[in-house]
Amino acid sequence: MYILTTDEMREEERKAIEDKGIPSLLLMENAARGVTEEILKLNVSSALIFAGKGNNGGDGLAIARLLMANSIRVKVIFIGERERATPDCLKNLEILESYSADIVYNDISCPIGHYDIVIDALVGTGLKSKLNGKYIDIVNRINEKAKTVLSVDCPTGINCDTGEDYGIAVNADITVTFHLPKRGLLLYPAYSHIGKLKVKHIGIPQTSEFNCFTLDDVRLPARRKDSNKGTYGRVLLVSGCDTMAGAAVINGRAAYRSGAGLVNICSSDHVIDVVHNTLPEAVTSRLDSIDYNYGNVTAIGSGIGISDKSRQLVKAVIGNTGHTIVADADALNIMAEDKSLIEFKGVITPHIKEMSRLTGLDTEYIKGNMIKTAVDFAREYNTVVLLKDAHSVIASPEGKVCINTTGTPAMSKGGTGDCLTGLIAGLIAQDTEVFDAACLGAYINGLAGEKAAHKKGEYGILATDITENIPLVMEELKQKCNKNNLEI
Numbered sequence: 001m002y003i004l005t006t007d008e009m010r011e012e013e014r015k016a017i018e019d020k021g022i023p024s025l026l027l028m029e030n031a032a033r034g035v036t037e038e039i040l041k042l043n044v045s046s047a048l049i050f051a052g053k054g055n056n057g058g059d060g061l062a063i064a065r066l067l068m069a070n071s072i073r074v075k076v077i078f079i080g081e082r083e084r085a086t087p088d089c090l091k092n093l094e095i096l097e098s099y100s101a102d103i104v105y106n107d108i109s110c111p112i113g114h115y116d117i118v119i120d121a122l123v124g125t126g127l128k129s130k131l132n133g134k135y136i137d138i139v140n141r142i143n144e145k146a147k148t149v150l151s152v153d154c155p156t157g158i159n160c161d162t163g164e165d166y167g168i169a170v171n172a173d174i175t176v177t178f179h180l181p182k183r184g185l186l187l188y189p190a191y192s193h194i195g196k197l198k199v200k201h202i203g204i205p206q207t208s209e210f211n212c213f214t215l216d217d218v219r220l221p222a223r224r225k226d227s228n229k230g231t232y233g234r235v236l237l238v239s240g241c242d243t244m245a246g247a248a249v250i251n252g253r254a255a256y257r258s259g260a261g262l263v264n265i266c267s268s269d270h271v272i273d274v275v276h277n278t279l280p281e282a283v284t285s286r287l288d289s290i291d292y293n294y295g296n297v298t299a300i301g302s303g304i305g306i307s308d309k310s311r312q313l314v315k316a317v318i319g320n321t322g323h324t325i326v327a328d329a330d331a332l333n334i335m336a337e338d339k340s341l342i343e344f345k346g347v348i349t350p351h352i353k354e355m356s357r358l359t360g361l362d363t364e365y366i367k368g369n370m371i372k373t374a375v376d377f378a379r380e381y382n383t384v385v386l387l388k389d390a391h392s393v394i395a396s397p398e399g400k401v402c403i404n405t406t407g408t409p410a411m412s413k414g415g416t417g418d419c420l421t422g423l424i425a426g427l428i429a430q431d432t433e434v435f436d437a438a439c440l441g442a443y444i445n446g447l448a449g450e451k452a453a454h455k456k457g458e459y460g461i462l463a464t465d466i467t468e469n470i471p472l473v474m475e476e477l478k479q480k481c482n483k484n485n486l487e488i
Helices: 006-019 024-041 054-069 087-096 135-145 245-257 268-279 308-318 330-337 352-359 364-370 368-382 415-429 434-456 462-478
Strands: 046-051 073-078 103-106 115-122 151-153 175-178 196-200 234-238 262-266 282-286 297-300 324-326 346-348 382-385 394-395 401-403
Touching: 006 024, 006 415, 006 462, 024 054, 024 087, 024 175, 024 297, 054 073, 054 115, 054 151, 054 462, 073 401, 073 462, 087 103, 115 175, 151 382, 196 245, 196 346, 234 245, 234 415, 245 262, 245 268, 262 268, 268 282, 282 394, 297 308, 297 415, 308 330, 324 330, 324 415, 330 352, 346 434, 352 368, 364 368, 368 382, 394 434, 401 434, 415 434, 415 462, 434 462
Parallel strands: 046 073, 046 115, 073 103, 115 151, 151 175, 175 196, 234 262, 234 297, 262 282, 297 324, 324 346, 346 382
Antiparallel strands: 382 394, 394 401
């Protein structure tokens, strides 16, 4: 499924109305029918609708009429100046008035708790800054008093491009958005406000190519009946140190569990001893005899630490490796000291703080501009960026973007990033294109974490629990594939 920006959505609507001749009121009516369909599923008998003076408010007014036609008691609170309403909003307001609907203007004293559902149609997707005082009061009342809240297109207070909530936004139980999801809705903190997200088609054919896409377009690596271990690639993992041997083990397990044919862990003698006892399937090699071009992908950084030795190691690997590199953890911190090292074909997997070191940007800025930060860096350094957060953003140098929504708070502990790195490397080894491997790796890693948490609870899962669930998740995805295309 594609996702889009608010500007892209406006352009889609403009083309439908101006170029194709679809009446704007028809699009509004289709949107209202989609929302009404969801409301009727809730078996409510009363609804309170907050409607603004823009087209989002026009949607709300059309919804009010359709609910009245279904014998639901409706009260509308119209916020704003009538004379400044958009033409389609005003038209729907006039229709409601002609039916003697229960409408009050700019009076928010209504007892919200007396209604089965509150419908938020105040602002819509165009918000770019914090709400003013009047709207803040309304949002606070909705959040404190409403039994059930449905937001039309997006919760009031959300920036639908960045995912920011500016400190306050409607907490919806259901958000019904139109045509395609707006990308900011899938990012935190916005995602914490949307409740269950529903997407309703409003009659606009999808004729454009968007720069953003989700995992519908990603393919699982094929498994051939006439294969051998060489068929599925060789992974070189330069990871671990004497105090963090587990990072190498987790890397290796994840790479193998993803389907890679051979995994070579290159590290210190102590790490190699640990690997021999915990991952006997792995090939091992010493750092002083590293084969920089072993296999077809190298992952570096997990658990290598920050030292003069690790700095030399990162520089040597990047300088001598001719194939794809996956860089994580301490490799990224070393690259932050020397940006010239970020000159390789591959993917980097920073979390917010590591991205701050790489870019010099404040962590709060990055949190509020996840997509822009990832895309800008990917373009500047010609590398795929997987910017990790509760919902990670993956960006390509060409500007493609994927937002990953899988995962669980149970994964907020050491080792889960090492699992992701090994998983991505294993997918690349199986000839998955780098950007697709980053998208699919994040998706599978999150699902494996969810599955582990379902079995063991959200407090006690380990990174090794995630690696054990990777093949189970991949097998489930395989069953959902149609001609190898994921149906997600």
